[in-house]
Amino acid sequence: MITRKEYESARRRAADLMRKxxxxxxxxxxxxxxxxxxxxxxxxxxxxxxxxxxxTERISVKVLALFPFQTEPEHWHPPVENDPGKEExxxxxxxxxxxxxxxxxxxxxxxxxxxxxxxYTVKNEIIMNPSSQITLEPGKKHxxxxxxxxxxxxxxxxxxxxxxxxxxxxxxxxxxRIIES
Ligand code: ZN
Numbered sequence: 179m180i181t182r183k184e185y186e187s188a189r190r191r192a193a194d195l196m197r198k199x200x201x202x203x204x205x206x207x208x209x210x211x212x213x214x215x216x217x218x219x220x221x222x223x224x225x226x227x228x229x230x231x232x233x234t235e236r237i238s239v240k241v242l243a244l245f246p247f248q249t250e251p252e253h254w255h256p257p258v259e260n261d262p263g264k265e266e267x268x269x270x271x272x273x274x275x276x277x278x279x280x281x282x283x284x285x286x287x288x289x290x291x292x293x294x295x296x297x298y299t300v301k302n303e304i305i306m307n308p309s310s311q312i313t314l315e316p317g318k319k320h321x322x323x324x325x326x327x328x329x330x331x332x333x334x335x336x337x338x339x340x341x342x343x344x345x346x347x348x349x350x351x352x353x354x355r356i357i358e359s
Pocket of ligand 1 (some may be wrong): 252254255320
């Protein structure tokens with residue numbers, strides 16, 4: 179959970195990163211940026227900020243912002259009824275992203291958040307810079323992280339059902355709870 183004040187401040191920081199990356203975002207859109215702490219209450223370590231540009235029954239386009247040293251936890255997109263699961267392309271717009279998928283352990287630049295070794299199992303490191311992109315087939319585990327400076331990415335995908343995503347960390351709750359004070 180996260181306080182309203184933390185939520186609003188993270189939303190502003192995320193909008194600043196997106197604008198610095200060259201995206202034009204309206205004030206109305208800024209208000210819709212979703213701040214996701216995955217129920218862990220340590221947003222600066224594990225979390226992501228998401229602006230949804232397109233969300234239909236078939237496709238989804240989002241802008242993701244990571245703060246410096248923030249990690250989007252390891253997850254995968256499972257099948258849902260007749261849908262084999264979300265196929266997703268991540269394209270970096272600004273900053274550097276350390277992206278991790280199944281394969282040989284080449285983790286060098288990135289780091290697993292302290293004390294969370296059991297929650298990060300795929301360690302094939304891909305270093306992504308602006309204009310790098312990667313397409314993930316449904317069900318493939320992945321997590322990613324920004325170093326100093328943070329990062330902004332596009333996520334293009336088939337229909338997103340974020341609430342049904344699966345996470346390695348059993349303590350994760352995908353929907354952010356905001357404490358109104
Ligand atoms: Zn994903």
